Amino acid sequence: MAQLPWRRLRNPYRPIEILSDDQVEAIRDASLTILEEIGMDFLHPEALTILRAAGADVESGSQRVRFDRALIEDALVRAPSSFTLHARNPQHDLIIGGDHLCFTLVASPPNVTDIERGRRPGNFRDYCDLLRLGQSFNIVHMFGGYPVEPIDLPPESRHLDAIHAFVTLTDKVFHGYSLGRERIRDAIEMTRIARGASAEQLLQEPSLFSIVNTSSPLRLDGPMIEGIIELARHNQPVVITPFTLSGAMSPVTLAGALAQQNAEALAGLAFAQLVNPGAPVVYGGFTSNVDMKSGAPAFGTPEYVKATLAGGQLARRQGLPYRSSNANACNIVDAQAAYESQMSLWAAVMGHANIVMHAAGWLEGGLTASFEKLVIDVELLQMQAELLAPVEVNEATLGLAAIREVAPGGHFFGAAHTLERFETAFYAPMVSDWRNYESWLEAGAPDATQRANRIYKEVLAGYQPPPLDPARRDELDAFVAQRKAAGGVRAA
């Protein structure tokens, strides 16, 4: 399967900015007023202790915390504007921040689908196949979580098998869920083993990241808080992403939803900085709107695009890396799935997101991972990568000699200038079918989704696991066995 080579992407273009500087300040100011006057609930006693010690106003007998704006601002001063995220294969190390752009595989759907087998509950076999695809496609820079929830694995040890698979089937950066202290500690330890690093080295080298969603409006749950605390203490990056669906979990107005998003993100990020000043963090944006007829979440809408572009402005205002998503709300891999994804993706890329979550494979508002959508998304991501490669303008590319040679009325197919370059001049698509109608009809008239189906199976068939030091593998196996023998993570 021809594909683009692995490379780190950088965005050389100016971001699309839809808010004026004044509007950014007004939204930021409102968000700080929210934190000062309304406050946010932190559902964990340790968080309340940390916040009280830092000078936040913890309402007596409750979990409501109010923040002086100076407290937020001072805490965030030390957050790095960019950092390196280390993979077990150093070739796959990533820079998060600045003009860098990283794409993740789909994360967290409960279901999985492909054409032949239809929609089914998540399971470990599909989980592993999706990991193999994420490893195989160079444009997928990292794993943003479980590409599908392997619900056939017991909950107490699921994270052990899932991370074991990340380490053995892939060599890219992966994600650990902040579902309580034990799980995230296991994830950090397995990451350390995978990298063959000491605990001290891991402290210096962020290698595991975690998405923490707030429970909007204005609430951070206990297991998530434990994740933030553990990750920040280990100097591993946390992405705080408010789930501010406008009209449901945040105001129906975009400005209001963004003000609330910014309040929740800054509160969570400031909290991580209070735990460990200077720990790597990322500003997450996930504001979209609901369908006001049904309350169903929508993605890739004009409002979603605006929120994504504005979110980038708010993150940059704070000097933080930015996370967005390639989202859609479609039930099937059709024109809607593609046009909604393109809305989301253009907004993420042109809004200068540094991490684009769910970049490949997300369907149905995140309820399903699709094998065919994954392949189609890889095509979209590769096109964005090509778009970000700057245009070369010089004597050779201006091609006046070729234009002179061909002369008015001629054609360039046979020109030396063409022949020297034609093999690499243009992006060669993976899914797109440019045959003429008759040839395409004769070939069975396959649509893009059917072609994507063929491609994913071809890529899976050609998958080779990346090499892993046997000593690390043994240590990893032993760790998993020992943790399973101890009963894994007990239910709360």
Next chain:
Amino acid sequence: MAQLPWRRLRNPYRPIEILSDDQVEAIRDASLTILEEIGMDFLHPEALTILRAAGADVESGSQRVRFDRALIEDALVRAPSSFTLHARNPQHDLIIGGDHLCFTLVASPPNVTDIERGRRPGNFRDYCDLLRLGQSFNIVHMFGGYPVEPIDLPPESRHLDAIHAFVTLTDKVFHGYSLGRERIRDAIEMTRIARGASAEQLLQEPSLFSIVNTSSPLRLDGPMIEGIIELARHNQPVVITPFTLSGAMSPVTLAGALAQQNAEALAGLAFAQLVNPGAPVVYGGFTSNVDMKSGAPAFGTPEYVKATLAGGQLARRQGLPYRSSNANACNIVDAQAAYESQMSLWAAVMGHANIVMHAAGWLEGGLTASFEKLVIDVELLQMQAELLAPVEVNEATLGLAAIREVAPGGHFFGAAHTLERFETAFYAPMVSDWRNYESWLEAGAPDATQRANRIYKEVLAGYQPPPLDPARRDELDAFVAQRKAAGGVRAA
């Protein structure tokens, strides 16, 4: 059918610029060198006379014309940076240039398709139905040509029936083909009658436009030249669009293709200015790449996007309105059609095109007009329109009172702030289906293309012809009858 109201669109955001100022100058400079040293063929004696009189270097015994760069620059100084294009319904007048954005219906495919009837040669019945849809959808601002070629009409009088249908079935701005002097004169006269205007008034009020493609590389055909001359003399806008497919009709390098595009466009536009200084003109960009394996044209590719964005920079460098397209090379209305169209459309909108040709209904690289694609494109265009509506940031939209009222852990569905706004807060989609999977399955699991099929039939069924002054209608009928009696346009 719920849709956005008619409105003129303006783009409040800064364009995406992928070339540095130096690169723009280098490409422009190369284009002027092409015109100085290589020259361009003008295949019409009248053009050669006009150009020679203006001081261009017409090669003896040939049609090759070379231009001193000062001649090009001086000629273009008088071209307006924007102008009003008058429709027969003044509500549908358009401004072309500046930050204005206009969408046209698909133009010129030889075939037409829909789900039930399949792909078939263009015909007058489908032609009229496509006009009815273009009239019905408010987001379609104008007609860019015949939405499908009505090949069942005899060529000598086809333009008479086709324009008669524009005038009677629609009241928006339309296009006349520059296929020789007689046809474009007929189109101008029918436009005059439709508007109930005098010849003098029409001279002051541009009301008919025409796309003129160069025959790349570096050639302008006779019938097109006659169109330019007639339109410029009547002060009606000409859009000069080089058809510079990179690797076939222009260099395989983007910089070279753009240099050639700019050369051809500037030569054609300067020629129009020499015919009538100050006549309204538009800079057209249509540079894309071919599939180097087959030579087939590709659209919506990364190269296409770059050419579109760069084309906008070149047009603005010259102070001219800019025309681009919503193009794709797909054979069917599937995910590919949607993702390629989104690439083209985002580039056109963010590259600040003033006219987006083929904005609704183009399929198969322009070989087919699709009823379903038309509807899906309308959805894409409406989403762009919503995206261009600036975010409102003020006390009411920041919604602090609502956030206070809902409080941490609540929800906004029932908040007064939500209830006051929910009916108009978000874009209400036409095609997109946001039902949950189970409801969607129960409804027969229709894909976006099937939903679009239903919608186009519904809109056609509800079509009402716009009112037309009976006197104008009579005059128009009489003109067509008289021209047909005279044999129409005789074959060359």
